[in-house]
Amino acid sequence: MRVHSLESLAALDGKGLRYGVFLAGCGLRCVYCHNPDTWSADAGTDMSPAELLSKIVRYKPYFRTDGGVTFSGGEPLLQADELCKLAELLKTEGIGYAVDTSGAVGLTDSVKRLLCGAQSVICDLKFPDAESFGRYTCGDFALVEGFLAFLSENDIPTWLRTVIVPGINDTEEWMERYAKTAKRLIPNAERYELLGFHTMGFFKYERLGIENPLASVRSLDKERLTELQSYINTLLK
Amino acid sequence: MNEWRDFVSGRWNDTIDVRDFIQKNITPYNGDESFLEGPTERTKRLWDRVQGLMKAEAEAGGVLDVATNRVSSVLTYAPGYINKEDELIYGLQTEKPLCRAVNPFAGFRNAEQACIAYGYDIGDDVRREFSYRTTHNTGVFRAYTATMKKARHAGILTGLPDAYARGRLIGDYRRVALYGMDRLIAQKKADCAEIGIRDMSDENIRLLEDIGRQFEFMADLVKMAQQYGCDITRPAQNAREAVQWLYFAYLGGQKEQNGAANSIGRITSFIDIYIQRDLREGTLDEAGAQELIDDLVIKLRLIRHLRTPEYNDLFAGDPVWVTCSEGGMSEDGRPLLTKSSFRMLNTLRNLGPSAEPNITVLWSQALPDGFKRFCARISIETDSIQYENDDVMRPIYGDDYAIACCVSAMKIGKQMQFFGARCNLAKVLLMALNGGCDEQYGEQIGPEGKVFEEGVPLDFEEVKDALCRYMEWMAKLYVNTMNLIHFMHDKYAYERLIMSLHDSEPERLMAFGISGLSVLADSLSAIKYAKVIPIKGENGLIVDFRTEGEFPKYGNDDDRADDIARWIVERFYSELIKTPAYRNAKHTLSVLTITSNVVYGRKTGNTPDGRRAGEPFAPGANPMHGRDSEGALASLNSVAKLCYDCCRDGISNTFSITPDTLGHDTEDQVGNLTSVIDGYFAQSAQHLNVNVLDREKLVAAMNDPNLYPNLTIRVSGYAVNFNKLSKDKQLEVIARTFHERM
Numbered sequence: 015m016r017v018h019s020l021e022s023l024a025a026l027d028g029k030g031l032r033y034g035v036f037l038a039g040c041g042l043r044c045v046y047c048h049n050p051d052t053w054s055a056d057a058g059t060d061m062s063p064a065e066l067l068s069k070i071v072r073y074k075p076y077f078r079t080d081g082g083v084t085f086s087g088g089e090p091l092l093q094a095d096e097l098c099k100l101a102e103l104l105k106t107e108g109i110g111y112a113v114d115t116s117g118a119v120g121l122t123d124s125v126k127r128l129l130c131g132a133q134s135v136i137c138d139l140k141f142p143d144a145e146s147f148g149r150y151t152c153g154d155f156a157l158v159e160g161f162l163a164f165l166s167e168n169d170i171p172t173w174l175r176t177v178i179v180p181g182i183n184d185t186e187e188w189m190e191r192y193a194k195t196a197k198r199l200i201p202n203a204e205r206y207e208l209l210g211f212h213t214m215g216f217f218k219y220e221r222l223g224i225e226n227p228l229a230s231v232r233s234l235d236k237e238r239l240t241e242l243q244s245y246i247n248t249l250l251k
Numbered sequence: 252m253n254e255w256r257d258f259v260s261g262r263w264n265d266t267i268d269v270r271d272f273i274q275k276n277i278t279p280y281n282g283d284e285s286f287l288e289g290p291t292e293r294t295k296r297l298w299d300r301v302q303g304l305m306k307a308e309a310e311a312g313g314v315l316d317v318a319t320n321r322v323s324s325v326l327t328y329a330p331g332y333i334n335k336e337d338e339l340i341y342g343l344q345t346e347k348p349l350c351r352a353v354n355p356f357a358g359f360r361n362a363e364q365a366c367i368a369y370g371y372d373i374g375d376d377v378r379r380e381f382s383y384r385t386t387h388n389t390g391v392f393r394a395y396t397a398t399m400k401k402a403r404h405a406g407i408l409t410g411l412p413d414a415y416a417r418g419r420l421i422g423d424y425r426r427v428a429l430y431g432m433d434r435l436i437a438q439k440k441a442d443c444a445e446i447g448i449r450d451m452s453d454e455n456i457r458l459l460e461d462i463g464r465q466f467e468f469m470a471d472l473v474k475m476a477q478q479y480g481c482d483i484t485r486p487a488q489n490a491r492e493a494v495q496w497l498y499f500a501y502l503g504g505q506k507e508q509n510g511a512a513n514s515i516g517r518i519t520s521f522i523d524i525y526i527q528r529d530l531r532e533g534t535l536d537e538a539g540a541q542e543l544i545d546d547l548v549i550k551l552r553l554i555r556h557l558r559t560p561e562y563n564d565l566f567a568g569d570p571v572w573v574t575c576s577e578g579g580m581s582e583d584g585r586p587l588l589t590k591s592s593f594r595m596l597n598t599l600r601n602l603g604p605s606a607e608p609n610i611t612v613l614w615s616q617a618l619p620d621g622f623k624r625f626c627a628r629i630s631i632e633t634d635s636i637q638y639e640n641d642d643v644m645r646p647i648y649g650d651d652y653a654i655a656c657c658v659s660a661m662k663i664g665k666q667m668q669f670f671g672a673r674c675n676l677a678k679v680l681l682m683a684l685n686g687g688c689d690e691q692y693g694e695q696i697g698p699e700g701k702v703f704e705e706g707v708p709l710d711f712e713e714v715k716d717a718l719c720r721y722m723e724w725m726a727k728l729y730v731n732t733m734n735l736i737h738f739m740h741d742k743y744a745y746e747r748l749i750m751s752l753h754d755s756e757p758e759r760l761m762a763f764g765i766s767g768l769s770v771l772a773d774s775l776s777a778i779k780y781a782k783v784i785p786i787k788g789e790n791g792l793i794v795d796f797r798t799e800g801e802f803p804k805y806g807n808d809d810d811r812a813d814d815i816a817r818w819i820v821e822r823f824y825s826e827l828i829k830t831p832a833y834r835n836a837k838h839t840l841s842v843l844t845i846t847s848n849v850v851y852g853r854k855t856g857n858t859p860d861g862r863r864a865g866e867p868f869a870p871g872a873n874p875m876h877g878r879d880s881e882g883a884l885a886s887l888n889s890v891a892k893l894c895y896d897c898c899r900d901g902i903s904n905t906f907s908i909t910p911d912t913l914g915h916d917t918e919d920q921v922g923n924l925t926s927v928i929d930g931y932f933a934q935s936a937q938h939l940n941v942n943v944l945d946r947e948k949l950v951a952a953m954n955d956p957n958l959y960p961n962l963t964i965r966v967s968g969y970a971v972n973f974n975k976l977s978k979d980k981q982l983e984v985i986a987r988t989f990h991e992r993m
Binding site for chain 1: 808881882884912915919927929930
């Protein structure tokens, strides 16, 4: 499998302490992406599931019962076949895993198997409807709808996440749209977390020579983020 | 005896055995912090006054006042108070709070320069007295060999206690509270009688003289307490007296000695036994119990010594290391944890964050969760706590040991240490490549050897052989230098009072240290896995390197680099033990730099790992700044591989993480930090300094010290007030790896 990078302490992507495996390759091209270096499926290094396992087991002392591995990216589910193999190996070691995905992927057998075996799924709900999704990403919103419905039907513990970008989706009205979609597709989600857009990934665009469509946008104000977070929390109650 | 009413008796009644007393009488506490009380009005008044004085001290450039006309000793000063009516526990080092004493026994010039640095003149009486006296420093320099002086000058051996007092001792101050001085003096007399029937060898004569000197100071301590209206000839009768007696003993030691890091030991669970009895008898309530601990801590936060600017360069931020060990498990599996352990941590809330006392949690996997979580919470709030692994130390030191200074474990009252600063191993590598010449001064220091060729890639095995030869030479020189220093220290600056609170024949440890571990490990890794080509300067010595290709770096849980780090430590230790140590001491080794990693870096040329000449080393056993690219836990895993068995004086690791990286909210952060510590220590690592803060906060504090006057940060086995660091040390702390998520 193609691994973009590893992070031995990724405490925010799921419960407890987590080992982050960032997989290479993503075709979604979200307008606000802060990891354009993970787009290419050739980025990073090749590693076999066994190789990765040997690294991961070193962190078992930190995981306790709720921690584990988080597959992120890039879009990890593009490599669902290989991840299933790794998931089998993790199971023998008693290590759980979470999946951090855009949800804009087809529900292949591997994807389904992976999701059903996960401790939790973090789904980054980029935009709340087909129109906005199509405008700001290259993905298909229908896939996201199917994906969330699958998580909901199978009662897989799910966190929703959305990046709030100044001038794009930083209004109460947008929160209402997100909340409506969340309620419709996955009323049993455990939490909905908003993340503020930041400019720390800008240097990557420059280094890669890719045009940054949001080059003039500033980071989201922390207080504004808190306001929107409490607003969406009340909407979801 | 009335003082011992209601205590469970045991061996401790008949022999001096504080551990037995604790084992028989402790009330372990498995709950959480909900019982704790805030500061009383009295505590607030007293602490306000002290904070005012501390502010004045900072405004005066770091020293508020110096008692220049007298030589510090137990009885030199009349009793001093902060504000007597508000004090529960009495005693100051001099007659006024924060007024520093002059203590020239370790070195007169040092004391004189320290005075001058802060705009004071040493008094004529003091000057006259010391013109007839030999100090430790004079003794050492009479005997130093030419090579020792050269090694010292070049900065291969730095921070040696040859001009200041060695410190690193922990008197068993609890003995004074439990037994009273009459009983302790009687015990020493009995010891003398026993030693007196032996053959009078050098060692036995020395022992008898040591104890003779201890008697004088034990008598002085009794008089000092009398001046404060207390009779410490008898045991303490209640909690307030127990704290007072114990503190008098510690204070007496501080008046007599200005050694770095004379720590206070493991005291709260001992005190707790008295508090429990008072609570049972209805003479104390929880607010009163907390008040006692708060008052003691206020006193401990006032401890000061007069230091030179050079000393501050090595040990920045005016530390005294009143290290206070908390927690740990008993050998029979009970936690040695009491409500008073919580009360001690609670002082960081009641009085705010602080570098002193240096609160050190002896962490065990088996400690109750309530305590672990409370520690993590206080760490997140204050950055004032360090953690050390009870599960690796208890099997070696038993369950009544404590930490001196940063990471040095010793059995309380039963072991003492000859402190030995550290040796710069990164510089030893450069010396090995340059045939024994110092790369900065060009001076031949070590035995002459081959200078490696310019332009030819270094061969790993060849470099390793050369390094081994120079490590062997260095280790022998190092042990012999230490032997000489401690011979003189015993002769001219013996710690009479502190040693009187040890067994008469303590086990002695000689604590060596290394600095530059990560620089040397990465340099060797570069030579082994990449191509390193030496570049020579005008003097024909190697002054720089061209490194081509990638190489694994220590700090990423990559065995290729980490095995090199392990090897360095094991190899150097095996060399050290070849040379016998003074007074039959046991060799120990630490990987700890305090803040001298900056000074060591300044004195070291370019290294093959790509570090430029003069750049600071990483502190202690930390991976080099910014090279631990696989994140926080990978970095911890690398350090955990260093073997405590050959580093029994400690392996210091400082870990800084931003709060937002550690978890979504405080509850997550507390849980995750607990898991980090558990996971690290489960791998037999020894020490972890924990900082949970944002780099931006440090930058803001550097630019405007008034913004965060009490900003405390763990640096290397101790905590400092960030504003007390010099600019270059502040920059170094800011440059350290902060684990954060983008």
